[in-house]
Amino acid sequence: MDRFRMIFQYFQSSSESVMNGICGLLALASVKMYTCFDFSCPCLPQYNRAYGLGIMFIPPIILFLCGLILNRQSLVMLDEWRRPQGHRKKDLAVIRYMCSSIMQRAMVAPVVWIIVTLLDGKCLICAFSGSMDPEKFVGFANVTPVQLEQLLAKVPCKDDELIRNNTSRKAVSRYLRCWSQALGWSILLILIVAAFLARWLRPCFNQDTLLQARHWSNYIDMEQKIFEETCCEHSRLFAHKCILHFFESMQQEIKLHRFTLPRQGEGDEGEEDLRGITDQDQVNKLLKTWYYEKPPLDVS
Amino acid sequence: MDKFRMIFQFFQSNQESFMNGICGIMALASTQMYSAFDFNCPCLPHYNMAYGLGILLVPPFILFLLGFVLNNNISMLAEEWRRPRGQRGKDPAVLRYMFCSMAQRAMIAPAVWVSVTLLDGKCITCAFCTSVPVETLGNASHPLLSQGEIQRVLARIPCKEIYNGQELIANEVAVRYLRCISQALGWCFVLLMTTLAFLVRSLRPCFSQAAFLKSRYWSHYIDIERKLFDETCAEHARSFAKVCIQQFFEGMSTDLVAGRCHLPRKASADTGEASKKLLGITDQGTMNMALKSWHRCKPPLHLHPPALPSGNGLAGEGQPSVHPSAPRRETAAYYSLV
Numbered sequence: 001m002d003r004f005r006m007i008f009q010y011f012q013s014s015s016e017s018v019m020n021g022i023c024g025l026l027a028l029a030s031v032k033m034y035t036c037f038d039f040s041c042p043c044l045p046q047y048n049r050a051y052g053l054g055i056m057f058i059p060p061i062i063l064f065l066c067g068l069i070l071n072r073q074s075l076v077m078l079d080e081w082r083r084p085q086g087h088r089k090k091d092l093a094v095i096r097y098m099c100s101s102i103m104q105r106a107m108v109a110p111v112v113w114i115i116v117t118l119l120d121g122k123c124l125i126c127a128f129s130g131s132m133d134p135e136k137f138v139g140f141a142n143v144t145p146v147q148l149e150q151l152l153a154k155v156p157c158k159d160d161e162l163i164r165n166n167t168s169r170k171a172v173s174r175y176l177r178c179w180s181q182a183l184g185w186s187i188l189l190i191l192i193v194a195a196f197l198a199r200w201l202r203p204c205f206n207q208d209t210l211l212q213a214r215h216w217s218n219y220i221d222m223e224q225k226i227f228e229e230t231c232c233e234h235s236r237l238f239a240h241k242c243i244l245h246f247f248e249s250m251q252q253e254i255k256l257h258r259f260t261l262p263r264q265g266e267g268d269e270g271e272e273d274l275r276g277i278t279d280q281d282q283v284n285k286l287l288k289t290w291y292y293e294k295p296p297l298d299v300s
Numbered sequence: 301m302d303k304f305r306m307i308f309q310f311f312q313s314n315q316e317s318f319m320n321g322i323c324g325i326m327a328l329a330s331t332q333m334y335s336a337f338d339f340n341c342p343c344l345p346h347y348n349m350a351y352g353l354g355i356l357l358v359p360p361f362i363l364f365l366l367g368f369v370l371n372n373n374i375s376m377l378a379e380e381w382r383r384p385r386g387q388r389g390k391d392p393a394v395l396r397y398m399f400c401s402m403a404q405r406a407m408i409a410p411a412v413w414v415s416v417t418l419l420d421g422k423c424i425t426c427a428f429c430t431s432v433p434v435e436t437l438g439n440a441s442h443p444l445l446s447q448g449e450i451q452r453v454l455a456r457i458p459c460k461e462i463y464n465g466q467e468l469i470a471n472e473v474a475v476r477y478l479r480c481i482s483q484a485l486g487w488c489f490v491l492l493m494t495t496l497a498f499l500v501r502s503l504r505p506c507f508s509q510a511a512f513l514k515s516r517y518w519s520h521y522i523d524i525e526r527k528l529f530d531e532t533c534a535e536h537a538r539s540f541a542k543v544c545i546q547q548f549f550e551g552m553s554t555d556l557v558a559g560r561c562h563l564p565r566k567a568s569a570d571t572g573e574a575s576k577k578l579l580g581i582t583d584q585g586t587m588n589m590a591l592k593s594w595h596r597c598k599p600p601l602h603l604h605p606p607a608l609p610s611g612n613g614l615a616g617e618g619q620p621s622v623h624p625s626a627p628r629r630e631t632a633a634y635y636s637l638v
Contacts, residue, residue, distance in 0.1 A: 034575035037419065042480035043473070044437070049323040051480050060471045065494045069501055160472065231517055232524075243532055274539050280601030285539075290529065293386030 015073065015221045019105055022070050026109040030063050034116050039155040042124035045149045048156070054129025056117050060110030063093040067106030073217075075104050076224050094220070097213035111191065118184030121177035122156070132172055139168030241299040250286050250297070251276035319405055322370055326409040330363055334416050341426035341458040345451045348458075352427025360410030368502050373523065375399060380522055394522070396513035403501075411493050418486030421479035422458070428478060429457040438469025539602060540603065548578070548599045552590045553580025557609030 019078070042051055066073050077098040097239055117123045132150045134140040140148055152164040155172050163169050202210070254276060342351055373594050377398045380390070415424050430451050453465035457474050465471075504512060557580070581587050 037445065038421075040421075040476055040479050040483070042476050044477065044480075047477075047480055054484060054487065058491055060493050062494045065498045069494070075501065075505060078502055079509065082506050082509070105381050108439075151407070151555060156550075157472070161470070208398075234518060234523050234529070235521040239521060239528045242525065243529055243622070246533070256535035274536060274543065274603070277536065278543075287533075291383050294383065294388045296387045 009039055015218065015225075019071055019073060023067065023108050026063060026067055028111045028207070030109045031116055032061070033059070033155045034113060034120075039126075041122070043160060045153045047154050048130055049127045052123045056114065056123045056127070060113050063109040063113060064106050066177050067109055068102065071105065073098060073103055073221060076221050077102060079224070080220055091213075091216060093209055093213045094216045097154045097210070098217045098220075101217075111187075115184050115188050116186065121180040124155045124180035124183075125173055128176055129153065129172060132175075136175075137168035137171055139166045139171075156263075167172040194200040217279050238297075238299060242295055242297070243251045245299060246295045247275045247277070247286070248288070250282075254282055257281065311351045313569040314570045318370065319373075319401075323367070323405045323408050326363065326367060326370070327412045328407045330359075330413045332418055333359070334413060334420070335414045339422050341422070343459040343462065345430060345448075345455045347456055349427045350428060351424045352425075356414065356427070360413045361414060362534060363409040364406050367606065369410055370582075371402050371405065376523055376526060377402065379526075391515075391518060393511060398519045401519075402490075415486055415490050415493075417596065418482050418489060421482040424482035424485070425475060426458045428481075429474065430454045430467065431519055432457070432474050435474050439467065441534045481569075517579050527618075543602070543603050544599060548594065549579040549581065549590065551599070552593065552598070556580065556586055 037055075039055065041048060077095060080098070082097050083090075130149065132140075132152055132155075134143070134148055134152075143151060143211060151163060151166065152172070154160045155169055156164065248272070277286060337355075339355065342348060377395065380398070381395055383390075420470075432454060434454070450468070452469055454474075455463070457464045457471060457478075458472055463471050558610070579589055
């Protein structure tokens, strides 16, 4: 529990950490979604490619949009971009920095999905089994084109009666899976090399502009958060004052209509809290007035 | 337990986090409900579609309503909408903001149910198995009797054990076809929802950001004000009850003093604190009488000003009213009995 709390606190400590945390959670969610998803290739000539490529590319778009939505900083950036100039100049470098950092973080989960898909291989087998060259595989040699199309489309479905006993089914499957995994590993390698180079070579270019942009983007984020917290604090105090004024005005009304003044004795400690409202009728009147005539929003 | 408490505290820390937490819990509850639900397709021609579409559409509606019910702010919204104008104007923008934010949160659990249902595929398979294109997927030329008979056979597709139309169309082929369509619909639905959410969230700062900030501030204000008012009333009720009960005991004690033949021995100064708390009731008989009187004849909800401390325990002169049940009704003309 302690470890969990420490990790949780670490991620809460700064807004960048929070965003990295969300990014990591989305990546894990994408892997989990893939394993939970029940991939079932339709094994029909016209549908295979659409299904396979759809499963490979639509969820990444969804994950990308989710990454943008869940990231608080995207709202801050949009706000900063669209605000009127006012007394504070707009610095495009800061906006560009924020935009690029948001995009980078949002791209992690889609890339994870695509790589996991490729390494698993089912999508590519489903999508491209129909475009195999029958010459390479013995089992499809003496078959009419129409039947060939049907047979090739059924390769991803192992238990189908047409393809169950075909000798080249496994061969096609293995061939496509090999390509799929090779593509997956290559993409992973290229991305890691690109990230490595970007991180190593970045200090060589515009380091000072970068430091400035990063500082001011953190500042804008922090300022927004503190503004919201201050507004909450303010509205709490405002409400407190408003209610106190309301109780006092009730007390004055009561005093105005009473023939005898209440004794201002030393009283017990409960007396101050009663604020002069000491009767069932008075309490009922107070509650009724609260509903029918809320006090104006003015505590001057 | 500790982890649970920490997560709980994090979500309680502010109102919006709390609402987001409820929203997330409902989304998880909806996936759990779906996996716990035992889907049982009837496999009869006209019942299939009703059952399948019913399972697809009725629980989301229930979850949507539940999302509103579980949201505390609904009563706040209703109250703000229906209250008389009084001295404070009503701002429709604030009402719209509150309603929109509640509706957005309530939409998440139904959307999760619909997505999970479509991605799983059982509902669509059940609902549309009679509309499978037999010509393209199977042998339409199979000499079967009538359209009705074909419908009956196709309706049994989801129930593999009783399916008898293997020559008409293979069960796996049909199921795979329907499931592919269902999953495509599911992913498109999720994409559409996500795109809508993205557009709503990103277009808002481009238009009317200032109005949005205003509405958000005042809707938080209304919520905080309501809570503070409830707290103040609770505090007031507490003090009211305390003074009422104290006056009751004082009244009892004064009655006893007035009815006794001899003066009670005044407690010495050293036992001051404890004997003050005894409120003048120092034996079993008196206590029993006080309890009986509390049950039979509760004091009126009317606190009279505190009696001056009298030096010798006698019902002193110069006190405005000693008898607790004397009604102060000279102000009856102003306050009506509610």
